[in-house]
Amino acid sequence: MDGPRRVHLLAAGVLLVAMVLVLGLALRRYQEELDARRLAVWEALGEAMATAGRAGSRTPTELEAWAASRREARPNVGRHFFLAAGRYLEALDLSEPPTFTMDSRGSRDLGPGDLRLGALVSTLEQHVADRGGHLGDLETGALWWAEPSEDGGQRLVAAFPVMRGGVFAGVAGVETVPDTRRRNLVPAALGILAFFTLLFLAGLRRWPRHPTPAFLAAALASGAVALALTAAVANKDQVRLSTARCGQAALLAGDLASTAPELLPAASRAWHQIWKREAPSLGAAGTGDAVVRGDDGSLRVSVGLLRAGEDGARILEQVFADLVPFLALLGLLALLSLAMPGLGRLVHGMVTMPGIYAYVVPAMAGMVVLVLIPFVMGVLLGFFTTDLEFIGLGNFQEILFPASVSDTNFYLTLGVTVLWTVTNVVLHVTIGLALALVLNNPAVKARGLFRVLLIVPWAVPNYITALIWKWMFNYEFGAINLLLQALGLSKVAWFGTSFWTNFLANLATNTWLGFPFMMVVSLGALQSIPGELYEAADIDGATRWQKFRGITLPLLKPALFPAIILGTIWTFNMFNVIYLVSGGGPDNQTNILITEAYRFFKVLNRYGFAAAYCVMIFVILLLYTIITNRVTRATEGTFE
Amino acid sequence: MSRDAKQTLRSVLLHVVLTAFTLVTLAPLLWVLKLAFNGSRRGLSSLSFLPEEPTLDNFRRVIGRSEDGVWVFGHHLWNSVVVSAATTVLGIALATTAAYAFSRFRFPGRRAGLLSFLVSQMFPGVLMLIPLYIVLQKLGLLNLKLGLILVYSTTAIPFCVWMLKGYFDTIPRDLEESARIDGASRFTIFWRIMLPLAMPAIAVTGLFSFMTAWNEFLLAYTFMNDPLAYTLPVEIQQYVGDQKVEWELFAASSVIVSLPVMALFYGLQKYLVGGLTAGAVKG
Numbered sequence: 071m072d073g074p075r076r077v078h079l080l081a082a083g084v085l086l087v088a089m090v091l092v093l094g095l096a097l098r099r100y101q102e103e104l105d106a107r108r109l110a111v112w113e114a115l116g117e118a119m120a121t122a123g124r125a126g127s128r129t130p131t132e133l134e135a136w137a138a139s140r141r142e143a144r145p146n147v148g149r150h151f152f153l154a155a156g157r158y159l160e161a162l163d164l165s166e167p168p169t170f171t172m173d174s175r176g177s178r179d180l181g182p183g184d185l186r187l188g189a190l191v192s193t194l195e196q197h198v199a200d201r202g203g204h205l206g207d208l209e210t211g212a213l214w215w216a217e218p219s220e221d222g223g224q225r226l227v228a229a230f231p232v233m234r235g236g237v238f239a240g241v242a243g244v245e246t247v248p249d250t251r252r253r254n255l256v257p258a259a260l261g262i263l264a265f266f267t268l269l270f271l272a273g274l275r276r277w278p279r280h281p282t283p284a285f286l287a288a289a290l291a292s293g294a295v296a297l298a299l300t301a302a303v304a305n306k307d308q309v310r311l312s313t314a315r316c317g318q319a320a321l322l323a324g325d326l327a328s329t330a331p332e333l334l335p336a337a338s339r340a341w342h343q344i345w346k347r348e349a350p351s352l353g354a355a356g357t358g359d360a361v362v363r364g365d366d367g368s369l370r371v372s373v374g375l376l377r378a379g380e381d382g383a384r385i386l387e388q389v390f391a392d393l394v395p396f397l398a399l400l401g402l403l404a405l406l407s408l409a410m411p412g413l414g415r416l417v418h419g420m421v422t423m424p425g426i427y428a429y430v431v432p433a434m435a436g437m438v439v440l441v442l443i444p445f446v447m448g449v450l451l452g453f454f455t456t457d458l459e460f461i462g463l464g465n466f467q468e469i470l471f472p473a474s475v476s477d478t479n480f481y482l483t484l485g486v487t488v489l490w491t492v493t494n495v496v497l498h499v500t501i502g503l504a505l506a507l508v509l510n511n512p513a514v515k516a517r518g519l520f521r522v523l524l525i526v527p528w529a530v531p532n533y534i535t536a537l538i539w540k541w542m543f544n545y546e547f548g549a550i551n552l553l554l555q556a557l558g559l560s561k562v563a564w565f566g567t568s569f570w571t572n573f574l575a576n577l578a579t580n581t582w583l584g585f586p587f588m589m590v591v592s593l594g595a596l597q598s599i600p601g602e603l604y605e606a607a608d609i610d611g612a613t614r615w616q617k618f619r620g621i622t623l624p625l626l627k628p629a630l631f632p633a634i635i636l637g638t639i640w641t642f643n644m645f646n647v648i649y650l651v652s653g654g655g656p657d658n659q660t661n662i663l664i665t666e667a668y669r670f671f672k673v674l675n676r677y678g679f680a681a682a683y684c685v686m687i688f689v690i691l692l693l694y695t696i697i698t699n700r701v702t703r704a705t706e707g708t709f710e
Numbered sequence: 711m712s713r714d715a716k717q718t719l720r721s722v723l724l725h726v727v728l729t730a731f732t733l734v735t736l737a738p739l740l741w742v743l744k745l746a747f748n749g750s751r752r753g754l755s756s757l758s759f760l761p762e763e764p765t766l767d768n769f770r771r772v773i774g775r776s777e778d779g780v781w782v783f784g785h786h787l788w789n790s791v792v793v794s795a796a797t798t799v800l801g802i803a804l805a806t807t808a809a810y811a812f813s814r815f816r817f818p819g820r821r822a823g824l825l826s827f828l829v830s831q832m833f834p835g836v837l838m839l840i841p842l843y844i845v846l847q848k849l850g851l852l853n854l855k856l857g858l859i860l861v862y863s864t865t866a867i868p869f870c871v872w873m874l875k876g877y878f879d880t881i882p883r884d885l886e887e888s889a890r891i892d893g894a895s896r897f898t899i900f901w902r903i904m905l906p907l908a909m910p911a912i913a914v915t916g917l918f919s920f921m922t923a924w925n926e927f928l929l930a931y932t933f934m935n936d937p938l939a940y941t942l943p944v945e946i947q948q949y950v951g952d953q954k955v956e957w958e959l960f961a962a963s964s965v966i967v968s969l970p971v972m973a974l975f976y977g978l979q980k981y982l983v984g985g986l987t988a989g990a991v992k993g
Contacts, residue, residue, distance in 0.1 A: 448841045526739060687834045
């Protein structure tokens with residue numbers, strides 16, 4: 071056996087063992103952490119209920135004092151306290167939240183909870199339809215509380231008074247079922263293992279150009295096993311509709327609606343906020359609280375959840391941070407197993423010619439630590455929910471096969487992104503090339519000056535450019551509207567409700583930003599075309615157009631194709647312009663994939679889903695590059 | 711019409727169109743410049759490029775910004791200068807060495823390395839935000855300039871390596887061959903021959919590294935906990951924040967931040983054309 075081959079086999083064995091070990095360790099660690107967190111949440115809830123029990127013996131005056139003290143304890147959050155039908159209620163008041171209205175299909179603004187909320191509303195709709203009624207636009211407000219469940223645990227109950235045109239129309243309820251059982255992660259572990267084995271196999275043999283049936287079968291089987299196992303883990307509901315609790319909920323919400331309808335907006339805002347942030351995992355965090363005096367006169371409070379909610383924000387960071395070494399190792403292993411055949415040669419090479427690798431290692435080390443490992447971690451994050459529950463391909467499933475009521479439409483956003491990229495690149499290349507041709511024309515005077523002036527947009531930091539153009543399109547102070555008025559036209563609300571005005575504003579900004587790069591690239595390429603070619607063409611009596619088609623374009627290709635590919639990738643991921651100019655408005659319609667991912671990351675706090683979105687972006691770009699590279703052979707020769 | 715007159719007309723037309731286009735290109739910047747020097751707070755009220763009630767007030771307010779006796783602007787400027795300068799130096803050092811090896815040597819992993827640089831350009835930045843945060847935290851680099859410097863230089867590496875490799879490829883090997891015959895070591899060849907010859911491309915590489923660091927705000931905003939540790943772009947961002955929008959202060963600070971970049975850009979622009987395209991058009 072030769073040197074590289076031996077190294078390869080040795081490394082393969084060590085890797086396989088290490089992979090299994092690390093996987094086991096990581097899963098165990100993750101499981102323990104998750105359990106501990108869950109327990110803490112429910113303990114806090116129990117404690118809160120105990121407090122509530124003590125509060126039950128107090129008089130209304132004492133309750134007022136208690137409420138005041140709580141207000142003082144957390145002054146940064148405005149709250150409504152109110153007494154309704156003998157029940158003491160407390161609701162979050164956010165300074166200026168959106169009003170919470172939804173049509174029967176659910177609104178885009180709702181956040182991740184809307185799937186379940188949508189299901190609720192459709193149930194309700196059915197209910198009303200059965201009695202010959204009809205639900206129009208709905209308003210929902212909600213209350214929630216905790217109470218002991220039959221099996222001695224605790225659970226959350228939430229109730230929505232559903233308003234129709236300001237009139238109380240009915241009630242729906244949701245009950246959360248705390249899942250304190252130890253979640254069996256073995257299937258998930260097997261799924262991951264199958265995945266890595268597949269990678270490993272692929273790496274070991276290289277992906278065969280003409281795969282044998284046996285290899286194909288093995289690959290398909292392990293892929294299917296991974297899919298099936300992860301799907302099995304993914305489909306565990308934490309929240310289920312409860313018809314049993316609806317009566318009780320109805321009582322309460324009905325009371326509230328009839329005695330203090332003016333308080334419903336506040337309650338609904340609180341509920342909105344809860345859904346938005348915590349719906350994927352009601353058991354882990356919460357931000358609203360309600361104190362409810364039950365029929366027996368005892369008070370119950372969900373303040374424990376509020377406390378847990380304050381912890382909730384930190385859960386992700388901590389658990390994830392603890393898992394970093396494992397995740398990073400896993401990522402490296404995945405990469406190494408992909409590069410298996412090369413690995414042996416690489417190690418062998420490093421030993422036999424260290425002098426050469428010394429030049430590459432510093433840059434590569436930086437890339438591995440600060441680009442590759444974060445990337446792999448990000449990709450792994452795509453297989454988890456926000457509080458790090460492994461859900462396999464759940465996020466991808468939601469992206470590719472969205473439920474009828476969803477927060478986002480991947481295909482629509484992809485369409486907008488493609489439109490955005492194509493229009494931009496076409497404009498960049500056309501304008502850039504046209505200017506380059508003009509500037510290359512010896513008849514033009516002061517070419518140097520024009521060139522210097524025309525690359526100014528490139529020199530301005532692009533976030534500043536974006537903000538400048540946002541200002542230019544400003545309705546009141548913007549130069550564009552001033553210009554329109556000077557031309558006798560009426561002002562345009564660029565950032566209004568029209569998709570096209572918003573899109574045009576973005577497009578104008580990015581066109582301004584991008585054409586100088588193409589101009590410089592074309593100019594460089596034009597200058598390298600020997601003048602004799604044109605002279606020869608002149609002698610043959612070629613027309614201007616013939617010269618352009620026959621000489622200029624073919625010779626521009628080697629420089630333009632890589633620039634276009636690069637420009638496409640940049641535009642596809644042009645976060646700054648979309649985010650700073652239109653901000654995705656109206657109603658996230660002009661968002662491209664990357665800004666939509668950011669919305670999930672920052673606004674909706676759905677890290678896992680955002681990561682899955684980013685993985686989709688990456689896959690699309692990778693496919694694009696591979697295909698265009700095959701077709702144009704743009705990078706041909708650069709590896710020589 | 712005679713042939714000469716026809717050509718003159720065409721030439722005049724060409725110049726008119728070119729001038730008009732240049733004016734359109736420059737207009738946004740001229741208006742920002744005007745806004746920066748404007749005395750009135752109402753934004754633009756006419757399309758002329760001359761400021762109304764010209765004043766330096768906006769610049770004074772931006773530069774003089776201080777809180778609790780601490781000169782905030784000074785801190786941010788210093789952070790930006792240190793981070794950008796260090797990123798440039800580190801970026802050039804890492805990119806030139808790697809590009810030299812990729813251009814001149816054949817070694818196992820070379821193709822994979824080059825490809826990985828290309829592929830890393832497609833990583834969506836949003837995806838990297840949380841993981842990068844955690845990695846920096848683990849390395850104890852959070853809230854430190856060094857953390858930003860390392861992140862920025864690695865961000866700039868792929869583009870720079872590809873560009874430099876393309877440039878190195880165009881330098882004839884004969885020079886090295888004769889140097890090797892004269893007994894020069896590999897490092898001497900790199901240091902004494904390759905680097906001086908590749909100066910234009912290195913200048914462009916440096917410019918890109920510098921711009922990466924000087925212009926970035928999302929990472930700087932996320933990784934720095936202390937507002938005094940922010941860089942200038944974060945400060946500009948805050949003038950057009952959610953609560954308050956002060957376009958005239960934004961304009962003034964934009965001018966301040968853009969000037970060094972533009973100066974560098976124009977200092978190096980003669981290299982830009984050659985540096986960018988040398989590799990691509992060689993075939």
